[in-house]
Amino acid sequence: MKYALFEGCNIPARVKQYADATKAVFNKLDIELVELAEFNCCGYPVRNIDQRAFILSAAKNLALAETAGLELMAMCKCCYGSLKKAEYALNSDPALNKDINDILSKEKLRYEGHVRISHLLTVLHGDVGLEALKPLILKTYNGLQIAVSYGCHALRPSKVTGFDDPVAPTLFDELVEITGAYSVDWSRKKDCCGAPLTGVNDSLAMDMALNKINSARQAGAQYLCTACPYTHLQFDWVQNEMAARPGGWEPLAAILYPQLLGLSMGIGAQTLGLSENRLGLADITSYLIAE
Amino acid sequence: MIPAGVCLPMFNYLFYSALIIFLLGLIFKISKWFTIKFGDAGQNFTALQRLTSAARGIARIVFSLKLLLVLKALLVDVLLQARVFKEDGLRWLAHMLIFYGFMLLLIMHALDSEITAVLFSDYYPTVNPFFFLRDLFGTMVLAGVGIAIFRRYLSKPRRLRTGPRDHYAIFILAVIMLSGIGLLGLKITSANEFKIMVEDYAGLDDEEEIQALEAAWVKDFGLVSPDTQPPFDEDLLSAGREVHQSSCLDCHASAQWAFAGYATAKIIKPIAIWLDQVGGTTILWYIHFIACFAGLAYLPFSKMFHIISTPLSLIANRVMDPGHSAPANVLTRQIMELDACTHCGSCSLNCSAGMIYEAIGNEYILPSEKMACLKKMVAGKQLNPGQIKAIQEGVYLCTNCDRCTVHCPSGIRLKELWYTVREELIAGGSPQSSVLTPFSFARGLTVKAKLKAHDYDLPLAKARQAVAGRFSDLMKADDAIPLNAHPSSAGRPVLKDATFSRCFSCQSCTSVCPVVGNYEQPEDTLGLLPHQIMCCLGLGLTEMARGAQMIWDCLTCYQCQENCPQQVEVCDLLYDLKNYAVSQSECRKSNFE
Numbered sequence: 001m002k003y004a005l006f007e008g009c010n011i012p013a014r015v016k017q018y019a020d021a022t023k024a025v026f027n028k029l030d031i032e033l034v035e036l037a038e039f040n041c042c043g044y045p046v047r048n049i050d051q052r053a054f055i056l057s058a059a060k061n062l063a064l065a066e067t068a069g070l071e072l073m074a075m076c077k078c079c080y081g082s083l084k085k086a087e088y089a090l091n092s093d094p095a096l097n098k099d100i101n102d103i104l105s106k107e108k109l110r111y112e113g114h115v116r117i118s119h120l121l122t123v124l125h126g127d128v129g130l131e132a133l134k135p136l137i138l139k140t141y142n143g144l145q146i147a148v149s150y151g152c153h154a155l156r157p158s159k160v161t162g163f164d165d166p167v168a169p170t171l172f173d174e175l176v177e178i179t180g181a182y183s184v185d186w187s188r189k190k191d192c193c194g195a196p197l198t199g200v201n202d203s204l205a206m207d208m209a210l211n212k213i214n215s216a217r218q219a220g221a222q223y224l225c226t227a228c229p230y231t232h233l234q235f236d237w238v239q240n241e242m243a244a245r246p247g248g249w250e251p252l253a254a255i256l257y258p259q260l261l262g263l264s265m266g267i268g269a270q271t272l273g274l275s276e277n278r279l280g281l282a283d284i285t286s287y288l289i290a291e
Numbered sequence: 292m293i294p295a296g297v298c299l300p301m302f303n304y305l306f307y308s309a310l311i312i313f314l315l316g317l318i319f320k321i322s323k324w325f326t327i328k329f330g331d332a333g334q335n336f337t338a339l340q341r342l343t344s345a346a347r348g349i350a351r352i353v354f355s356l357k358l359l360l361v362l363k364a365l366l367v368d369v370l371l372q373a374r375v376f377k378e379d380g381l382r383w384l385a386h387m388l389i390f391y392g393f394m395l396l397l398i399m400h401a402l403d404s405e406i407t408a409v410l411f412s413d414y415y416p417t418v419n420p421f422f423f424l425r426d427l428f429g430t431m432v433l434a435g436v437g438i439a440i441f442r443r444y445l446s447k448p449r450r451l452r453t454g455p456r457d458h459y460a461i462f463i464l465a466v467i468m469l470s471g472i473g474l475l476g477l478k479i480t481s482a483n484e485f486k487i488m489v490e491d492y493a494g495l496d497d498e499e500e501i502q503a504l505e506a507a508w509v510k511d512f513g514l515v516s517p518d519t520q521p522p523f524d525e526d527l528l529s530a531g532r533e534v535h536q537s538s539c540l541d542c543h544a545s546a547q548w549a550f551a552g553y554a555t556a557k558i559i560k561p562i563a564i565w566l567d568q569v570g571g572t573t574i575l576w577y578i579h580f581i582a583c584f585a586g587l588a589y590l591p592f593s594k595m596f597h598i599i600s601t602p603l604s605l606i607a608n609r610v611m612d613p614g615h616s617a618p619a620n621v622l623t624r625q626i627m628e629l630d631a632c633t634h635c636g637s638c639s640l641n642c643s644a645g646m647i648y649e650a651i652g653n654e655y656i657l658p659s660e661k662m663a664c665l666k667k668m669v670a671g672k673q674l675n676p677g678q679i680k681a682i683q684e685g686v687y688l689c690t691n692c693d694r695c696t697v698h699c700p701s702g703i704r705l706k707e708l709w710y711t712v713r714e715e716l717i718a719g720g721s722p723q724s725s726v727l728t729p730f731s732f733a734r735g736l737t738v739k740a741k742l743k744a745h746d747y748d749l750p751l752a753k754a755r756q757a758v759a760g761r762f763s764d765l766m767k768a769d770d771a772i773p774l775n776a777h778p779s780s781a782g783r784p785v786l787k788d789a790t791f792s793r794c795f796s797c798q799s800c801t802s803v804c805p806v807v808g809n810y811e812q813p814e815d816t817l818g819l820l821p822h823q824i825m826c827c828l829g830l831g832l833t834e835m836a837r838g839a840q841m842i843w844d845c846l847t848c849y850q851c852q853e854n855c856p857q858q859v860e861v862c863d864l865l866y867d868l869k870n871y872a873v874s875q876s877e878c879r880k881s882n883f884e
Contacts, residue, residue, distance in 0.1 A: 199735025
């Protein structure tokens with residue numbers, strides 16, 4: 001198996017450990033991740049103001065992966081959602097398709113509509129499969145309770161994203177549970193983390209994040225688990241900053257899924273970039289016991 | 292060597308004028324690094340503070356292990372140009388050819404009486420290896436310039452911009468090298484040069500010997516003589532070759548060693564006599580020297596200034612820790628970085644927002660063009676209103692991915708530069724709708740803490756007001772709803788997705804919306820709720836719908852759309868409305884239309 005790894009803009013600049021951990025895990029799985037240097041922004045940030053610029057930006061990435069003959073694996077839920085939305089729009093609107101392909105032709109590219117778009121989690125759950133992952137788990141977490149955050153842009157609109165059941169998703173829970181950790185049932189696991197409005201309406205964004213974190217805490221979670229750089233930054237950086245404020249917020253640390261999985265596969269904490277998360281994760285290894 | 296007929300005092304006059312302009316230019320440009328104020332932090336330091344801060348910083352480096360980093364930067368980044376190599380092997384080759392060719396010519400040829408003659412007591416420009424090397428170095432520079440011309444004018448990668456400064460750099464190098472090699476070619480063919488050389492160096496009196504020598508040079512070394520023309524008698528040739536052996540060979544390598552000059556001689560052969568008679572040698576000599584002097588005098592003001600500023604930027608990139616450097620030094624470095632930019636285009640070729648540029652057409656989205664604009668701004672040049680609008684928009688349509696910084700061969704921290712000027716740019720002038728998008732994510736995460744609350748909120752408030760249009764007028768409780776609210780008499784604007792027409796007002800969208808759920812009195816904050824917006828659209832009140840704060844507070848979580856029993860694409864309609872609101876507002880309307 002081989003994928004074109006789509007890191008997007010946030011990961012290389014701010015959540016490098018997410019890419020490092022993913023590469024380490026895929027190395028164990030013996031799956032090649034190809035990095036296409038010409039990949040650019042998925043178009044997500046420009047959607048609010050210019051849909052055409054969004055679709056064009058996304059389409060270039062799709063065309064690049066298609067030309068390379070690779071499936072595209074996004075790591076960010078917003079990148080994933082945007083690329084899927086662009087795919088949907090391009091495949092259902094011939095006029096738009098033509099307009100975009102005309103511009104792409106100046107880049108000597110063409111989008112035909114054949115590229116398969118996946119997310120890290122759907123690759124692990126669907127393409128690799130839980131049964132293939134299980135033998136690679138060398139240590140399991142004992143008594144660890146995890147709250148998984150599904151991510152709006154992966155889950156919805158389900159007609160477009162096809163990520164999982166939008167009402168009762170299980171994919172992420174199952175991926176966590178093969179590590180021995182318990183995935184808690186919590187009311188806000190499918191809710192928005194607030195990231196789309198960070199920098200735009202910070203108090204609303206913060207309310208969303210805190211509602212979510214409180215819900216996870218009430219459900220007994222010891223850690224949040226994410227597979228999206230936006231959600232990760234929203235939990236990790238924003239909580240870290242809040243904890244430093246007078247009056248103090250008791251943070252609930254977030255771990256990136258490939259970090260959680262990597263530890264149970266026996267990959268070193270340093271390789272997985274655990275110390276690059278702002279909220280400490282050192283304690284999580286104490287839950288690990290050898291199989 | 293100065294040919295006969297050249298006025299020596301004038302030569303000296305031109306040279307020293309060029310040198311003085313160069314030195315004054317250098318002082319002027321470097322003084323700007325400490326005097327130009329830039330961004331908010333810039334206002335707090337005097338030039339003296341910045342100078343002492345820089346001196347202190349340099350002293351700290353020189354007397355610490357960081358000195359090793361300086362040496363590493365000099366070796367890896369400056370001499371081997373590893374960062375250029377990482378970008379593109381061909382560009383690296385071109386730059387190495389130009390850099391080493393030019394530097395070696397400067398040392399061995401231009402400064403021969405100061406350097407080469409001192410190092411090598413037997414130096415003479417006409418003996419090998421110097422005779423051959425001069426030609427080789429010149430050819431290296433020309434080959435490099437050739438690759439640059441190919442890249443900039445023929446292969447033209449998309450989003451690589453070539454401006455006047457780039458044209459000039461290529462032009463001046465090409466003129467200096469072509470005139471130099473051309474001069475040599477002309478000298479090889481020149482009968483006048485031959486005569487002077489014989490008189491000055493060969494010490495021959497016998498006319499027959501001179502004639503034999505001339506024949507041998509015509510036959511063997513590319514000389515073109517009006518008097519002595521082939522075919523030659525074999526005896527004459529062998530006599531001439533003997534004279535050559537005894538009188539010339541010790542001080543003059545065969546003309547073929549200067550391969551490029553010799554090739555030029557062969558090419559101009561048919562017109563060589565004419566060229567010699569009209570004083571072509573002197574003319575080319577003037578062109579060569581005037582180009583060199585002009586290049587020297589203009590260097591501090593041209594792209595060529597990068598030979599001084601870029602190595603400094605590369606060293607700063609290795610030794611300066613952005614988190615811990617003194618703010619005064621960061622500022623000084625940023626001004627220097629503007630001079631270190633060679634407009635090579637690496638940033639723009641790798642920019643994540645490249646396709647956003649293709650769709651919107653604002654050049655200032657491209658980092659290399661933003662740099663060019665910042666250079667103008669700090670130099671105090673007035674931008675026209677269109678350029679100001681464009682830079683305000685361009686500086687914010689950035690995904691903050693850091694790729695420009697990673698790819699810059701000059702080690703410039705471009706993203707930091709954008710951050711330095713961005714606040715000032717978006718605070719003034721027209722509102723920027725892009726602040727109401729996830730482009731603001733990094734600003735909210737990393738910049739907010741450094742700003743005063745008012746400064747942070749101002750661009751957001753301005754943009755919100757601009758996109759809201761006439762919303763508050765339209766919402767006055769005691770007014771009737773004007774059914775012709777849309778400004779266009781052509782009628783209602785049609786949103787592409789008309790799924791709102793299926794809405795039967797069950798309010799599912801509003802009841803699942805986490806934003807609505809966050810407020811006690813949501814209408815007070817949001818203006819209209821999702822189902823009301825769908826209702827507005829159904830009634831054709833697009834103008835009213837597009838002004839509601841709800842659409843900009845939408846988290847785009849798609850709960851509404853997923854839960855709609857009628858499959859109204861609520862969230863996508865809010866996206867359409869946002870695009871529409873922007874297109875109707877002053878944010879984008881006048882920028883590029």
